[in-house]
Amino acid sequence: MLIYLFRDESENENFAFSVDRTGENIPPITPHTEWIFLEAINTLKFVEPWDIGDFRQVLEHLRADGYYLFQGEIIEPAPLGKRRQPSPEC
Numbered sequence: 560m561l562i563y564l565f566r567d568e569s570e571n572e573n574f575a576f577s578v579d580r581t582g583e584n585i586p587p588i589t590p591h592t593e594w595i596f597l598e599a600i601n602t603l604k605f606v607e608p609w610d611i612g613d614f615r616q617v618l619e620h621l622r623a624d625g626y627y628l629f630q631g632e633i634i635e636p637a638p639l640g641k642r643r644q645p646s647p648e649c
Contacts, residue, residue, distance in 0.1 A: 560601075560602045560603065561580075561599050561600070562578060562599070563578070563579070564597045564598050565577060565594040565595060565596055566633075567595075568593040569589065570589070570592075573628070574628070575594060575627060576617060576626065577626045578625050578626070580596075580599070582594045588628070602614070
């Protein structure tokens with residue numbers, strides 16, 4: 560299943576998932592809400608450490624309403640060369 564991630568352009572902490580790739584079905588949070596598309600997510604290809612079971616409640620809302628509103632923040636992944644190396648065992 561493809562779901563689409565949007566962010567409220569006027570408020571960086573407001574996000575929504577939608578089954579509509581245009582996001583037109585997502586209601587505004589404030590009079591100034593403008594949903595901007597961030598990415599499409601294929602729920603069949605979740606990567607570690609995520610599992611589709613972690614999003615069961617979200618998927619239930621998407622099936623019932625077609626959208627899911629939430630607050631959060633975008634966390635940038637660490638660059639591949641900057642990941643911490645495991646400490647050697649003694």
